[in-house]
Amino acid sequence: MSKVTLKVIAKTLGISTSTVSKALKNYSDINEETKTKVQELAKKLNYTPNSFAVSLRMKESKTIGVIIPTMVHHFFSNVIEGILKEAERNNYMIFLMQSNEDFELEKKQIDLLLSKGVDGVIMSLSNKTRDFSHLQKVIDSNVPLILFDKIAKTINCSKVLIDDRKAAYDAVTHLINKGYKRIAHFRGDLNPQNSIDRFLGYKKALLDHNIEFDPTLVYICDNNSDFSDGFNSAEKLINDHGKNVDGLFTVNDLIAIGALDYFNKNNIKVPEQIAIFGFSNWFMTKITNPSLSSIDQNALKMGEKSTEILIKEIDYKHKGIAYEYQKIILDTELIIRNSC
Amino acid sequence: MSKVTLKVIAKTLGISTSTVSKALKNYSDINEETKTKVQELAKKLNYTPNSFAVSLRMKESKTIGVIIPTMVHHFFSNVIEGILKEAERNNYMIFLMQSNEDFELEKKQIDLLLSKGVDGVIMSLSNKTRDFSHLQKVIDSNVPLILFDKIAKTINCSKVLIDDRKAAYDAVTHLINKGYKRIAHFRGDLNPQNSIDRFLGYKKALLDHNIEFDPTLVYICDNNSDFSDGFNSAEKLINDHGKNVDGLFTVNDLIAIGALDYFNKNNIKVPEQIAIFGFSNWFMTKITNPSLSSIDQNALKMGEKSTEILIKEIDYKHKGIAYEYQKIILDTELIIRNSC
DNA sequence: TTGTATGCGTTATCAC
DNA sequence: GTGATAACGCATACAA
Numbered sequence: 282m283s284k285v286t287l288k289v290i291a292k293t294l295g296i297s298t299s300t301v302s303k304a305l306k307n308y309s310d311i312n313e314e315t316k317t318k319v320q321e322l323a324k325k326l327n328y329t330p331n332s333f334a335v336s337l338r339m340k341e342s343k344t345i346g347v348i349i350p351t352m353v354h355h356f357f358s359n360v361i362e363g364i365l366k367e368a369e370r371n372n373y374m375i376f377l378m379q380s381n382e383d384f385e386l387e388k389k390q391i392d393l394l395l396s397k398g399v400d401g402v403i404m405s406l407s408n409k410t411r412d413f414s415h416l417q418k419v420i421d422s423n424v425p426l427i428l429f430d431k432i433a434k435t436i437n438c439s440k441v442l443i444d445d446r447k448a449a450y451d452a453v454t455h456l457i458n459k460g461y462k463r464i465a466h467f468r469g470d471l472n473p474q475n476s477i478d479r480f481l482g483y484k485k486a487l488l489d490h491n492i493e494f495d496p497t498l499v500y501i502c503d504n505n506s507d508f509s510d511g512f513n514s515a516e517k518l519i520n521d522h523g524k525n526v527d528g529l530f531t532v533n534d535l536i537a538i539g540a541l542d543y544f545n546k547n548n549i550k551v552p553e554q555i556a557i558f559g560f561s562n563w564f565m566t567k568i569t570n571p572s573l574s575s576i577d578q579n580a581l582k583m584g585e586k587s588t589e590i591l592i593k594e595i596d597y598k599h600k601g602i603a604y605e606y607q608k609i610i611l612d613t614e615l616i617i618r619n620s621c
Numbered sequence: 622m623s624k625v626t627l628k629v630i631a632k633t634l635g636i637s638t639s640t641v642s643k644a645l646k647n648y649s650d651i652n653e654e655t656k657t658k659v660q661e662l663a664k665k666l667n668y669t670p671n672s673f674a675v676s677l678r679m680k681e682s683k684t685i686g687v688i689i690p691t692m693v694h695h696f697f698s699n700v701i702e703g704i705l706k707e708a709e710r711n712n713y714m715i716f717l718m719q720s721n722e723d724f725e726l727e728k729k730q731i732d733l734l735l736s737k738g739v740d741g742v743i744m745s746l747s748n749k750t751r752d753f754s755h756l757q758k759v760i761d762s763n764v765p766l767i768l769f770d771k772i773a774k775t776i777n778c779s780k781v782l783i784d785d786r787k788a789a790y791d792a793v794t795h796l797i798n799k800g801y802k803r804i805a806h807f808r809g810d811l812n813p814q815n816s817i818d819r820f821l822g823y824k825k826a827l828l829d830h831n832i833e834f835d836p837t838l839v840y841i842c843d844n845n846s847d848f849s850d851g852f853n854s855a856e857k858l859i860n861d862h863g864k865n866v867d868g869l870f871t872v873n874d875l876i877a878i879g880a881l882d883y884f885n886k887n888n889i890k891v892p893e894q895i896a897i898f899g900f901s902n903w904f905m906t907k908i909t910n911p912s913l914s915s916i917d918q919n920a921l922k923m924g925e926k927s928t929e930i931l932i933k934e935i936d937y938k939h940k941g942i943a944y945e946y947q948k949i950i951l952d953t954e955l956i957i958r959n960s961c
Numbered sequence: 962t963t964g965t966a967t968g969c970g971t972t973a974t975c976a977c
Numbered sequence: 978g979t980g981a982t983a984a985c986g987c988a989t990a991c992a993a
Contacts, residue, residue, distance in 0.1 A: 286971085287972095288970075298971085298980090299982090300979055303972090303973095312978060315978080329735070330736075332736055333674075333969085334969070334970035334985090335971060336673040336985095337673040337674055338984080342673070352699075358693045358694075365692065374718075377705065378714075379706075568878060627986070628986075628987095637964045637965075638987080639964065639965080639988080640964070651962070651963080652962060655962085675986080677971090677987080678987050678989090
């Protein structure tokens with residue numbers, strides 16, 4: 282941090298710090314001559330305002346806190362990229378934290394962010410989070426909060442998400458229209474809302490098309506950061522149902538790829554014997570054998586949009602303008618490839 | 622940020638703010654009774670120190686700035702995870718920025734971090750960075766700087782990296798020992814040091830084993846965030862050399878997978894007709910067909926180690942202890958799978 | 962053992 | 978137009 286302060290400039294110019302401060306901000310009641318004099322010297326000395334002093338005085342830090350469950354994940358790294366880009370455009374900096382799917386850590390991180398005086402918080406909840414008092418605390422501290430993807434329905438704040446239920450419904454409907462009838466589902470954890478919604482979309486698509494819902498075709502993959510779960514579930518699926526299954530819809534692409542690996546290694550033809558539909562449109566899906574149909578959920582845009590509305594709320598709050606919380610549902614897109 | 626200040630506590634207790642300040646810090650010259658009184662009230666009121674005031678006063682922010690070229694990348698997201706974890710352990714927060722392989726942006730971000738008063742900076746350079754004056758600026762500002770992976774040789778600061786040259790040498794030697802003789806190399810951008818070093822390791826392995834270095838077997842893949850570059854280069858390779866090539870060492874796994882995709886789609890058997898060795902040990906390499914041999918570069922540890930030595934340097938600086946810059950070379954490991 | 966005074970660097974109010 | 982002064986919240990040297 283620069284050692285050049287207003288005082289230094291004032292002293293070398295023989296004027297007061299308040300004049301310097303105003304001159305640098307182009308206040309109308311300052312003589313043009315002094316203005317240029319001050320601004321030139323400031324530039325020459327490479328003056329930058331001390332951000333702690335500014336924040337202390339102004340009660341805003343131009344800083345946003347972000348908490349995500351896991352860093353190493355194509356979806357989240359894309360969201361982060363979107364957040365960083367939008368923040369950059371608006372001159373905000375990002376404090377990044379990873380809750381590591383740990384509720385206690387998530388709580389602690391909220392406190393840390395609040396104590397650091399962030400102007401707002403963007404977060405996606407850990408799979409284990411069932412109690413939301415820490416979120417309420419953010420709101421009660423009068424700090425704007427945006428939830429994305431893994432949200433808490435009961436918390437009153439702006440949210441950015443996709444319609445998981447509809448996306449799943451569309452994917453499964455596609456499978457059905459292609460003639461598949463015994464469609465399995467590898468779902469995620471029982472707790473997170475989007476894992477629930479994808480399951481519900483799957484189920485509804487079956488029922489709407491007069492296909493019996495068979496609970497034995499649903500498998501839980503609770504570790505969604507690895508494909509081994511998909512591989513193992515595929516093995517179980519075939520052991521349990523043999524050829525009496527012809528389709529598979531998975532909660533994410535990683536699991537789909539794990540399952541595909543199992544099928545490939547066991548000479549089960551995809552999509553001839555079993556069709557697969559993934560979720561997230563991870564870039565790897567283009568290159569699997571066969572390439573994998575999936576659902577694009579536009580993670581980048583989710584990050585950008587979350588940041589955009591957060592900054593708007595910060596701005597409104599600052600100006601004392603009232604605003605309503607938004608619930609933004611981003612479009613998803615079926616990407617049909619060769620796996621179904 | 623909490624509205625409870627030292628002043629509030631002092632006033633309700635009828636004592637001075639300085640006594641409160643000291644009591645909360647367990648100063649030895651404060652009466653035990655007042656101490657507990659103060660601490661209890663502070664707890665009850667949920668007092669948290671105003672971090673701007675503390676930073677302004679103490680000239681340290683418990684904050685680290687991190688700049689990486691791209692967010693959506695398995696290597697970097699793993700590094701970030703390591704940084705976040707180590708920072709968490711030491712009560713530091715991370716400002717994350719993405720230079721997006723843009724030199725001008727990288728420069729600007731340095732200024733932003735410096736103006737935010739970070740206690741230290743960790744970064745990996747953009748591929749386009751050839752001028753390092755912005756790094757020197759960090760050092761001149763007396764802010765500890767750690768470079769990792771994409772470093773500047775000429776800048777005098779601590780560095781954390783792997784021995785790219787040796788790793789590449791080992792991988793290519795493995796191919797040679799397996800009997801492959803016409804080994805191609807898909808290298809990265811011409812500028813970054815690690816792309817150069819991997820190329821040099823490749824070349825040296827050939828020469829040390831009496832295999833002629835054939836420059837026409839070297840292809841440049843300058844977009845290392847996608848596998849299409851690998852696919853296209855593989856196509857060129859086969860067009861140019863037909864069956865007169867039996868091995869391939871790539872600068873990273875993404876490119877290896879792109880190449881593998883081309884071979885698979887064109888019925889070129891791996892490793893029978895051509896063997897492949899990747900770089901980075903991305904988790905996808907386990908699951909390709911065939912699985913891909915690669916080099917593990919322990920990204921997580923690179924993040925942790927960078928943070929660890931940065932925090933040590935911050936600490937030393939703060940205490941006025943002299944320290945020497947370190948150059949830490951992390952171990953790499955050949956992971957042999959079915960592609961060679 | 963406690964309180965007073967000062968300063969960190971900035972902005973804002975109000976005299977002059 | 979300009980400058981003195983106070984305040985943001987905290988830490989600390991020094992006085993009491």
